[in-house]
Amino acid sequence: MSHSNLRFQVDSRLATLLSQEYTSSERALKELVDNAWDADAEQVTIVLPKPLSGDPIVIQDDGTGMTEEELRRHYLSIAADRRSRRGERTSGKNRLVKGRKGIGKFAGLMAAAVMTLETRARGRLCCITLRLDDLSQVEDIEQLNIGLQSDPCGPELHGTTITLSDLHQGLAYPDANRLRQILLQDYGRQDDFAITIDGKRLDVDDVSGSYSEQEEELPSAGKVKLRFSISDGKSGLRQPGITLRVDGKAVGRPGFFGLDQRDDFPSKLLRKLYGEIEADGLRDHITAGWDAAVENSELLREVEGYVQPILREAYEQQYRREIQLAQARLQRAILARLSALPEHKRVFADRAIKKILDKYYGEPESKVEPVVNVLLEAMERSDYRILLEHIAEATPGDVAGVAERLDEFGLAEMAFLVQQATARQVFLDQLDALARDAATTEAVVHKALERNLWVFGPEYSLFSSNSTLRRQVEDVLGETYTGDKANRRPDLLLNENLGGQYLLIEFKRPSHALNHDDYVQAIGYRHELAKYLGSPIQVLLVGGSRSSDFPTDNREPHVEARIFGQVISTARRQIEWLLRTAETCSN
Template sequence: MKRVNPRNAYQLEQGIDIPIEGSFTDGNDSVMQQKAHFLVNPRLTRILGETYRSSEAALKELIDNAWDADALNVWVEIPPPLMPAPVVVRDDGSGMSEEQIRQNYLDIASDKRQRSGETTPKHKRRVKGRKGIGKFAGLTLASSMKITSSNGINRCTLTIDKKILLEADDDLEKIPLDFIIDLASDKETGSIVELTSLDQSLNYPTADRLRELLFREYGQERLFQIHVNGEVLGIADLPGHNVKKKETLDATGPVALHYTISHSKSKPKTAGISLRVDGKIVGPPSFFGLDDDEEIPRKLLKNLAGEISVPDTAGMVTADWGGVNESSKAFEQISSFVRDEVKSKLKSTHNRQLNLQKARLQKQINKRLENLPEHRRGFAEKALNKILNKYYSESDARAQVIADVALDAMEHDGYWEVLEKSMKPAKARSYISQKHWPTSDYWSCPIFILRRNAASNFWTI
């Protein structure tokens, strides 16, 4: 007679089904191998929503969804605090079908790039949705989120109530959601997200902070216009030194330059000056030759964003309006105007920021300079200014280390001996070589001291 496991016997007595996939292993009747499964707790919706740093960052996620949907325009409406009206994000993108909502939108952690590739189908944009959790961004702010999406054929409306999700005992996948499918009107496409009953424990989103955040990401995009409370995102939304300049050029007529040199912590994602011809952006942002100017630090150019508006001029724009003819006299005049105007402001901004940083470090620098002979201090200070200029925008802590390393080298007599011969590079290289520097002292050469100290000190902060 076949032996029955006591636990199984009890299950048979009680009428409990024995799992089909169970099996005995190693001849030990008390060990059973079975399958286990994850349970998706509805609290996951709250946990995923808490990944955003601010209310504005959560709203930005909804704009990212519009970008991935190949929208050309996004309209954001943020009503005044304490008003019953919802926060609304509307776009004119491709919209979603019933199947896309069921199979993709409601599929948690589904990576859009794996489904449809790294770029969007129409405008070939780099897809931003990566983790498949952006759908919960709205629930960070609100208790209720209604999504209405039209793909030109159907209009689907999905409503998600956070309170129902959090209070449910079932797995997340078993909770029914209100879902309405209707016919789209007049081939309309796009999506609308409405957020109601905002969470009072969070700071209310403000239009100004949202505009600043969005400009850093999308301010220089050619085919993606964002409207916040009726105003189009613009250069003035980037915090920093904002400049407007109008001029009349011989080859083009009236032009208008508008740009911002942003604060270090508010750099635009895409730096440069855009060329707008008759209201249309032509080509990507550029620096109009400022990137070849040795007087302007490359790092400072990363803080520059703006555009110059000019009338259409014969021969300046290529036939497909995809770029400019750089040989045209009109473009040459425009480039010269931009360089002259922007360079002066960049230099003054750079000098001001550099002087502020130097002032914070000056006390320590002065102590070190006092250790040098008086006839060398003037040159050492000039050399130090050049070094700090090269490492512009580093933190004070790193700038201090860089200054200390340079001053360490300057305190060695060998530094000045090499410097005297540096006017003749061949003679300096020969001097530094082992032939003129004893083997035992080779690594005490000031150039190697500078490199060695930089390597050991720079990364200790």
């Protein structure tokens, strides 16, 4: 027997496959910008070619660059996680490292057939070039010879330049505006990472939508400059809000200057706001950690009072038309109902519908229409209005409880639950009257309880009788109680639940006290019926009271005795608890 070792081979096509991980050329270029971030760069310059010009794409940064050794050991190592060597953060600026998979080096080949990398560090300029044609000539990527050119350079020079040439003709040229939108999500608010695309620095006005710039001298806070954009995209921004800048430095996280506290402003619109405000007059009202402004600052309130109306007016101009169209569509759908309302109610309904549309801006109409319909029902019908009044008076916890129950059961089911509980309470009153009447017979009690076994407890609710079970009882009793014995024939009810368990109930008249003979007789019936049934039979004896000779010990298993008064009292207590619970939920 021979033994040998095998090794994996890595096809050179791997580089092409890894370059195709990106959904667009712009996202592939972002990967190269991520590399500049990980290199602690402060400036990144991107030059995109004009369509059909044949010019290359150039991405240049002033990061730490790479030495020849780093280029050999790390950059050309595929799928090596730099975090395992250097940690989660960069050494210079303590940035959270973005590169995790070790495949971003191939991103440029998604857009171009040739990628040239020039990197400067510690007085050396190193240059390599990757070509897709060269990769296609070798079977194993480890066999690819990559020429390295190394020359001296000034010791003060550092950074990396990537040049992508021979762009793929089957793909559209990278779009500068689209690239800006992508980069804004991650880098738009970074003070120490400036990105310039085709000569313009990435800034607030690059958000796709409406841009506004305002400058004002406030009485106390002094000069403020507000710059913001409202996105026209369908989805919200990743870091929405207005950044407060004092002496050129960002303070804390972006905020909304009180708009997020207003109930009449759609929360979804807030996620489309992107901007910053310069207010150097607040420098004495910033916390020591520079992470927030002092909350009770009068100067901050003055700035908020200036910003809020400007933002609201900008939103009105951009989105009021959409809200008006949504209101018109709703009004067409409910025109007949609106026209049937009195004039004063119709005016109120129009205003209320507008507020609802403002509140639920961006939500699908299928979600808004039920809210509008409930509003109109409340104006048309008093029972709806009463229900809403109770909801308005309830605490948030009570409303949440009702909502949870409604989500589980539905309003109709809850109403039916209360109606059923009330009907059962009436039934118990009538059963109690029968139990107190000395003339009540076994047959009357049997008829009353045959379809109301819930009286004996919830565990009996699933038992029911059928024609087969009734016939089996008739067969057993018919053999014994004939002729003169017919008038002493017992009243038996045989039931079965969904699990195949049997319940034999013997009803005695309410004036009868259960005794030893009743017990013996009942278990005798069980033994007789057991000949026809394959499962154990539970026995329930029901009477008006219990005599002293009724056995309490040494009884056969699964034999119970119930007293009418006790049964009715327990059932009534359960119904009253259910009604109290329903009343608590509704209040």
